[in-house]
Amino acid sequence: NHPPVRGVALDTNQAQIAMRHVPDYPGRAAKIFGKLAQENISVDMIIQSQRSRLMDQIPSRDIAFTVSRNDAELTEKILQNLLPEIGAQDILLDEDIAKVSLVGAGMVGNPGVAAKMFSALAQQQINIQMITTSEIKISCVVAKSQGERALQIIHEGFDLGNY
Amino acid sequence: NHPPVRGVALDTNQAQIAMRHVPDYPGRAAKIFGKLAQENISVDMIIQSQRSRLMDQIPSRDIAFTVSRNDAELTEKILQNLLPEIGAQDILLDEDIAKVSLVGAGMVGNPGVAAKMFSALAQQQINIQMITTSEIKISCVVAKSQGERALQIIHEGFDLGNY
Numbered sequence: 664n665h666p667p668v669r670g671v672a673l674d675t676n677q678a679q680i681a682m683r684h685v686p687d688y689p690g691r692a693a694k695i696f697g698k699l700a701q702e703n704i705s706v707d708m709i710i711q712s713q714r715s716r717l718m719d720q721i722p723s724r725d726i727a728f729t730v731s732r733n734d735a736e737l738t739e740k741i742l743q744n745l746l747p748e749i750g751a752q753d754i755l756l757d758e759d760i761a762k763v764s765l766v767g768a769g770m771v772g773n774p775g776v777a778a779k780m781f782s783a784l785a786q787q788q789i790n791i792q793m794i795t796t797s798e799i800k801i802s803c804v805v806a807k808s809q810g811e812r813a814l815q816i817i818h819e820g821f822d823l824g825n826y
Numbered sequence: 827n828h829p830p831v832r833g834v835a836l837d838t839n840q841a842q843i844a845m846r847h848v849p850d851y852p853g854r855a856a857k858i859f860g861k862l863a864q865e866n867i868s869v870d871m872i873i874q875s876q877r878s879r880l881m882d883q884i885p886s887r888d889i890a891f892t893v894s895r896n897d898a899e900l901t902e903k904i905l906q907n908l909l910p911e912i913g914a915q916d917i918l919l920d921e922d923i924a925k926v927s928l929v930g931a932g933m934v935g936n937p938g939v940a941a942k943m944f945s946a947l948a949q950q951q952i953n954i955q956m957i958t959t960s961e962i963k964i965s966c967v968v969a970k971s972q973g974e975r976a977l978q979i980i981h982e983g984f985d986l987g988n989y
């Protein structure tokens with residue numbers, strides 16, 4: 664069995680926002696999240712990954728993050744206003760999401776825990792959209808309609824209780 | 827002050843690997859991390875973000891993750907062998923990184939904690955490469971040579987002890 668894994672949680676109260684092609688220079692992330700903090704918007708997952716290039720040779724990155732559904736519209740508005748100053752390409756809002764998380768301890772040192780979670784989802788043809796990990800939580804964003812099924816099959820796959 | 831924030835940690839023993847343009851269909855993530863687990867490779871951060879499109883209309887995503895430096899070469903080899911089966915574009919290895927993390931509790935519900943960390947780095951012209959967050963940890967990947975300075979300025983910015 665998997666001693667480090669203790670439970671699985673489903674959160675269907677989040678919306679995902681991405682600011683695409685943020686010029687990859689110091690200060691942009693600070694400006695974006697500083698503005699959101701000013702408006703008292705709590706951010707859950709922040710995901711910034713690989714660099715990509717714009718047509719005019721400016722290195723850039725996409726910054727994606729989640730907020731509660733109630734804050735989605737305001738967040739999108741704030742980011743739209745910030746777009747010219749940041750120099751990013753556009754804002755994408757996706758409310759059709761659910762976040763399913765494996766909860767435990769010391770999961771990082773355990774090869775195979777993440778793979779097992781991803782396999783359980785794959786076997787049900789559930790596409791994994793976003794992934795973040797920490798020692799205590801592995802979170803996958805899936806389509807909202809697949810949230811409940813994702814919860815159930817991870818539950819079964821790891822023989823777990825709910826969180 | 828910031829009661830949810832307790833310390834800052836620097837990890838200079840990681841390397842970053844990305845598999846770019848992984849076709850965005852169920853089972854790819856499971857295959858990649860299943861293979862790494864089989865080889866007993868421990869993965870720390872896994873970051874999968876926004877969808878992008880290939881020239882031939884196949885939706886894809888970049889999957890980036892970190893492993894210990896000792897595992898970097900083997901990981902790259904494994905992924906290179908997996909490339910045709912996955913159908914991804916290429917593998918990028920970046921060993922010139924340091925991971926600096928703000929450690930605390932309940933940080934998610936605290937707008938401004940992440941923004942403050944990003945600002946501290948921005949003020950020193952330290953570019954933030956990758957970002958992941960959880961309730962207990964906000965991690966930024968920066969260039970390896972900037973790791974120590976990043977640790978120090980976050981330390982000062984939050985008036986903290988080390989982890």
Ligand SMILES: C[C@@H](O)[C@H](N)C(=O)O
Pocket residue numbers: 685686687688689690691692693711723724948952953954955
């Ligand atoms: C893209 C954005 O994160 C930028 N690298 C910054 O440091 O603010």
Ligand SMILES: C[C@@H](O)[C@H](N)C(=O)O
Pocket residue numbers: 785789790791792848849850851852853854855856874886887
């Ligand atoms: C890209 C990859 O994560 C894919 N979406 C999967 O579910 O495996």
